[in-house]
Amino acid sequence: MIPVRGYEGARVAVLGLGRSGLSAARAVRAGGAEPVCWDDNPAARAAAAGEGFACADLTGAGAFDGIAALIVSPGIPHLYPAPNPVVLAALEAGVPVDNDIGLFFRSLATPDWDGFVTAPRVVAVTGSNGKSTTSALIHHILQEAGRPAQLAGNIGRGVLDLEPPGEGAAVVLELSSYQTELARALTPDVAVFTNLSPDHLDRHAGLGGYFAAKRRLFAEGGPDRAVIGVDEIEGRFLAGQMAEGPADDRVIRVSSGQKLTGPGWQVFARKGFLAETRKGKQMASIDLRGISGLPGAHNHQNACAAYAACRALGLAPRVIEAALHSYPGLPHRSQVIAEAGGVTYVNDSKATNVDSAAKALGAFPRIRWICGGLEKEGGLDALKGTTGAVAKAYVIGREAAAFAMQLDVEAEVCTTMARAVERAMEEAEPGDTVLLAPAAASFDQYDNFEQRGEDFTAEVEKRLK
Template sequence: MIPARSLSGRRVALFGLGGSGLATAHALIKGGADVLAWDDNPESVANAQVAGIATGDLRQADWGGFSSFVLSPGVPLTHPKPHWTVELAKAASVEIIGDVELFSRERNGQAPDVPFIAITGTNGKSTTTALTAHIIKASGRDAQMGGNIGRAVMTLDPPEPGRHYVVECSSYQIDLAPSINPTAGILLNVTPDHLDRHGTMQHYASIKERLVAGSDTAIIGVDDIYCAQIADRLEKAGKQVIRISKRLPLTDGYFAAGEDLMEAIGGRYSRIGFLEGIGSLRGQHNAQNALAAVAACLKVGLDLGEIQSGLESFPGLAHRMEQVGRKDNVLFVNDSKATNADAAAPALSSFPRIYWIAGGLAKEGGIEPLRGLFPRVAKAYLIGAAAPSFAATLGEAVPYEISGTLDAAVEHAAHDAAQDRAQEAVVLLSPACASFDQFRNFELRGDSFRQLVAAIDGMKIIGGTD
């Protein structure tokens, strides 16, 4: 745990007592702050009391006595309207911050030269965070990974020489971290998302921009217009900017050419790495993730040999194009995290011959946005509540069956794929749906798929994830 000593001796209000909120409260108390915490959920308040955290309804508190207000990133700061605690804090002119801000202050105060890589973007940030941390760890260095992935940031080990931090940051966390200043800040992409919490695309993009604007080196994917403009704007302001692209040859920066990772300096190109044969990093989207990780790792002192070795040993993330088994020429891939059509597109675009398990609780638009990828699907196996509507969309474009349940779908897809004479056939769970009709969450759906695959006779189980 990182004690939040920057607020030692101060009275601090805290709202939001989920996992990260409890961790932050403990870090503040350990750092010497006087904390009063609250949550709209009585059960969360009770859990905090059991954990020894002082609680009290912040509606009744004297806000004039607070120096800071620490807000959970899951609580609305601006849209659709500010939470009532935000209004009280603003009325009392109390700063509103989050756990990533506390981490930034502790690093700045204790060990400002400790390498800190912060990653954001609408898509790909979890894979990029995990990949970057894996490369650093595989090189023999101390890699502390947390934030919006895995461990709450204040539960990481305290800053000290030799330690490297790799922190995934959501837009909500950036909005509460005004002094964030990573060694390398990564902005992968900006596409419409979370507009219920940010109001407009311009506001959403401006929040993402703050992370790279505060960094020593800004690593920015320039394949969308918002990020391209951010890169240009920061460069004009004198910021060191490294552009990356998964599809465009750049004059300066890093780009993907097929499975090769290229560096461009003044229009001269050299290969600095490759993804060929790395199953966990298939697809154009993963080329962007890898480019960002390479650029960041170079900035914090790793060499190309260490980085390539880390790329090759990366196991991937659970439930995100996770290779779970192989039997003869058939690969089994768990992409349960794909809970809508946009999220399923990367996996469908990464394999040429697919036995596709799809369905669950459908999102708006269904699978119509994936029509351009239907030629890659040898057959579809439809499950859950969405099966009839997905069948109507597939029509005569793709052979399909309504399997109903995941176990039937896996059994039938495995049987059919085994008859395929393709060099590699893929049984792919990429549901393009929420799980809630048959599973409590996408993790349980993916775990069930893994178990069903493992039970197939002759299956070779593939690795596991860090």
């Protein structure tokens, strides 16, 4: 655990008692402050009380008297589409609002660091798609290289549950826009921006607000190195803001699909090969085509971003290359779950928006596509023109018929995962990939995308026995 610093002897309110909220309450208490907790869910309050935390309704009059700060869990809106009443009460009382990410950055460094030969480093990864894979891949490379490393944030553990890092260690954080937007402290050593596509628009009042939340990691964080995907205009704009000039190698530009040139530091992938150039000279080249854990151009972009971050930490190209080949992939993200009769079965349940689904559709030559769910704002128009490899779609979800009507491929309304898997397997031919890439949220039928992916996996495995 990383004890929270700066609030010794004070009362700190904690709103939301899920994984990150309880973790924050424990760390606040460990740092010598008194947590005052609240959650609308009685079961969550009971769990907190079971750990000895005081719970108090933070919506009442005078609830913020004597409170030094309010710590908010990421799922709770603090601005758009409307602030939570507790957050609004804190703002009206002049109480600072923060989250566990802000607490982490303000509390990580200790006087012990003065005795380290090599201080710990923090790598923070944000973006629309590929955050989890890029973060996990950086963590994997560091471990394979013998560097002590921990992974947390929007993936794995809460940031305050980490052990204080020691000599030469690294912490890799996946950070969502919900987390970067509110954190009062953001000071990574290396910051990574993967890409940008429309998502969470209601929470950020549009694409501009969404990008602004991501941009805070760089503009306010002041990283020593910035790894920035430049395949969208927002990334090119961000790289331009961070760099002092074309040769400023504090910015490492990353691309998948285009060759990057110039006197700066670039890492890009074309036709399955990763290339690193610096000061106009090629420094390394890696063949990504045979790496089973990183299929498709979107994963090649993730590989470029992870490679660049690890190079910024001083790792040699050959060390990174060896680690790429041993990367097993993440569950629910282009995860090969079975191969039988010449058919490959891939679970990409994390493809919860149209952009991530489009990238998955470009990774395989002939696809039986299982899609559908709770449609996100913006519709499915962005999928048009990306479905050339789809032999047929099998649509799930409560609104499967309406979803299917928007697709530009042959589609069968299946509604349930069981029926979709059954029909896809019946019609699949050798060389086909049965791909779950929903292009939608899971909440109409499942608690989360993980549960949806597990259902897909179970249905495939049941029929292969």
